[in-house]
Every structure is written in structure tokens, then in C-alpha cells.
Amino acid sequence: MSDSPLHTLVSTIHERKFCARYMLGVSGDGIIPVKEGNDKLFRATLQRNFKFWNSIMVFLFTERTEDDVERLLCDLDQCSCRLLDPSVRQAHQNGRKWERDIWYRTCPDKPLRPSISLAVSFFRLLMTALNQAHVRSVAKRTSPIWPTCPDDLIPFGPDNLVHGLFQWSRFISDTLVFKVAAQILRLCGALVLPAFIASRFTHHVIDAGRHFCDHVWDVIRRPHPVKSKQQEFSISFECQSDAILSYFLVILDDHKFQTQMDMLEGYEVKSVQLFSLWAYLASDDRLGPRRMGNFFVDKFQQIGVRLYRVVEMYFSRLPDIPVFPGIFDDVEPHFERTDAARSDMEFTMSRIFHNNVVG
Numbered sequence: 240m241s242d243s244p245l246h247t248l249v250s251t252i253h254e255r256k257f258c259a260r261y262m263l264g265v266s267g268d269g270i271i272p273v274k275e276g277n278d279k280l281f282r283a284t285l286q287r288n289f290k291f292w293n294s295i296m297v298f299l300f301t302e303r304t305e306d307d308v309e310r311l312l313c314d315l316d317q318c319s320c321r322l323l324d325p326s327v328r329q330a331h332q333n334g335r336k337w338e339r340d341i342w343y344r345t346c347p348d349k350p351l352r353p354s355i356s357l358a359v360s361f362f363r364l365l366m367t368a369l370n371q372a373h374v375r376s377v378a379k380r381t382s383p384i385w386p387t388c389p390d391d392l393i394p395f396g397p398d399n400l401v402h403g404l405f406q407w408s409r410f411i412s413d414t415l416v417f418k419v420a421a422q423i424l425r426l427c428g429a430l431v432l433p434a435f436i437a438s439r440f441t442h443h444v445i446d447a448g449r450h451f452c453d454h455v456w457d458v459i460r461r462p463h464p465v466k467s468k469q470q471e472f473s474i475s476f477e478c479q480s481d482a483i484l485s486y487f488l489v490i491l492d493d494h495k496f497q498t499q500m501d502m503l504e505g506y507e508v509k510s511v512q513l514f515s516l517w518a519y520l521a522s523d524d525r526l527g528p529r530r531m532g533n534f535f536v537d538k539f540q541q542i543g544v545r546l547y548r549v550v551e552m553y554f555s556r557l558p559d560i561p562v563f564p565g566i567f568d569d570v571e572p573h574f575e576r577t578d579a580a581r582s583d584m585e586f587t588m589s590r591i592f593h594n595n596v597v598g
């Protein structure tokens with residue numbers, strides 16, 4: 240992939256010369272190493288193309304109203320490319336291939352517009368680039384690969400960044416946006432933290448996570464699931480789970496108690512409940528075969544326990560919280576109070592889903 244054509248392509252998206260499918264087909268070369276886990280190739284090629292990344296950040300975080308975004312997406316969905324040109328035709332074929340790949344990781348039971356696939360692919364590329372970045376070299380501005388410094392991640396200021404993350408997460412319904420948010424929090428720290436707290440970004444992550452859990456719950460209760468669909472859904476469940484875990488790991492690992500409470504304020508109990516639900520879903524056989532075995536059940540339990548301990552320190556009197564049995568087993572031996580969590584063994588999944596806990 241040569242440097243300037245790709246950068247030019249992204250930086251001129253607004254001129255509407257090409258449709259989203261064409262752009263996906265052309266920028267897909269960057270996705271190949273992402274898909275194959277070839278980080279070395281990604282670092283050696285795409286991650287040194289600083290102009291490309293700056294164009295991606297400008298595209299994603301330019302201030303827009305909801306109507307502006309919808310108009311932009313509609314324009315990108317319209318194809319008036321010169322399909323008689325073999326290279327343009329080939330790019331469209333490649334684009335379709337990437338759309339399928341992105342679709343089954345995001346939400347395989349709903350159709351995905353080409354423009355949304357393009358936005359998801361940009362977030363996927365961003366996630367891979369940020370995975371390779373080192374906090375220290377980014378902070379010292381000595382990183383030889385993008386991002387070279389925190390400013391690269393905040394092109395229009397912290398408030399605008401958080402607004403953009405909010406907005407994209409509503410349009411593309413992929414928790415991947417929250418993983419990128421977590422990575423930016425980790426790399427930029429105090430520069431962006433006040434904007435995340437002021438906007439109650441964590442509330443939004445919890446609400447989106449709950450929405451996803453409700454959807455999964457609906458899907459796994461459907462009678463006679465088709466086996467191949469079950470497998471696709473299981474892969475998307477793991478991709479979406481990984482992103483939510485990443486967000487909460489950054490909150491719990493990188494920040495002190497008071498910051499954790501500031502981020503959770505008003506949603507403390509909901510956070511524990513979310514991880515209880517997610518642990519239930521991750522352990523449900525109806526989701527189909529899991530590539531990673533019990534990895535996600537264990538992880539959701541661990542985060543659930545850690546969140547419970549944060550919540551327990553905060554409340555003078557805890558509300559009655561039904562929790563996943565694995566979480567209960569871990570916190571129960573340390574109870575000193577009678578108003579704490581109780582095992583959810585007697586609760587069925589449907590009762591939890593319909594039990595509105597005050598958060």
C-alpha cells in the first residue's frame with residue numbers, strides 16, 4: 240500500500256468521489272495484517288503512514304450533528320463509481336469481502352450498511368494501532384510509530400473526542416468503540432479523563448452493554464437455532480465481550496478508587512449487575528461452541544468481583560444485588576454486613592433480566 244493514495248482517499252471522503260464499498264476494498268490491505276494477527280507487518284507498513292492516521296482521526300472526530308453523520312453515511316452508501324474500470328470493479332469485490340468479515344464480528348443477525356462497515360473498519364484499524372502503542376514512548380513523544388504523542392489522539396480537544404466516541408457508538412452499534420475509548424484513556428490519561436467523567440461516558444458503556452445483553456438473551460431463547468448461525472453469533476459475542484472487558488480493565492487497573500467512583504457514580508450497582516448478566520450469558524450453552532472455552536466467564540466473574548468491592552466500599556447500605564454465583568462465591572467469605580449481595584442461584588435468568596435494580 241503506497242503512502243499518498245490511501246491518505247488522499249481518506250482525506251477526500253467528503254468529496255464523495257467513491258462509495259464506502261470501494262473505500263473498504265482499497266483500504267482493506269490495511270485490514271489483512273489485522274485479521275491475520277501480523278502485528279510486525281502492520282507496524283512496519285501502515286503504522287508508519289502518519290498522514291493516513293491523521294486523516295482517519297480527522298474523519299472520525301470532525302464535529303458533526305447526528306443529521307450530518309446520517310447524511311454522510313447515506314452519501315457513502317450510494318455507488319456511482321465507474322464500474323467499467325477493472326481496478327474499480329476489483330475494489331468493489333474486495334469491499335464486499337471485508338463487509339462480510341466485519342458483519343459477522345459485529346452483529347450477524349442484522350444487515351450492515353457498507354458505510355457502517357467502513358466506519359467499523361476504521362475503528363478496527365485504530366484499535367490495532369493503539370494496541371501496539373507504548374504509554375511511555377507516546378507520553379515522551381518518542382514513538383517511532385503512530386500515535387507518536389497524545390496530541391495525535393485528540394485532534395480537536397478532549398470534549399470533541401468524547402462526543403465523537405459517543406456519536407459513533409450510537410451509529411455503529413459495536414462495542415469496539417469502547418475498546419478504542421479505553422486505549423485512548425490509557426495513552427492520554429489526565430488529558431482526557433475529566434471529559435470522560437463529565438460526560439458520564441461509563442454510564443453510556445454500561446447502558447450499551449446492557450442493551451447488547453438483552454439482545455443476546457433474545458437470540459439464545461429463539462427455538463431451533465440454525466447451527467451455522469449459532470457459530471457466527473458466538474464469534475460476535477466474543478468480539479463484543481472483549482471490548483467491554485477492555486474498557487472496565489482500564490478503569491480498574493489504571494485508576495484510584497475515587498476516580499473509579501467518579502466514573503461509576505449513579506451506576507455503581509448497574510455495573511455489578513451488567514457483569515453478572517454477562518457472566519450468565521458467557522456460560523450459556525445455547526450460545527454455541529466457544530473458541531476460547533471459559534475464558535470470558537472467568538473474566539466477567541473477576542471484573543464483577545472487583546466492581547462489587549468498589550461498590551461495597553461506597554454504599555453505607557447496599558441495595559439487594561442478585562449476582563452471578565461465581566461472583567457470590569468470591570465475595571461472600573469476606574462479608575461483614577448483612578445487607579450485601581446474595582447468591583443468584585435461586586434466580587432464573589429471566590427474573591434477573593426483568594428485575595430492575597436501583598443503580
Ligand SMILES: [Zn+2]
Pocket residue numbers: 257258259260261317318319320331
Ligand atoms: Zn462504488
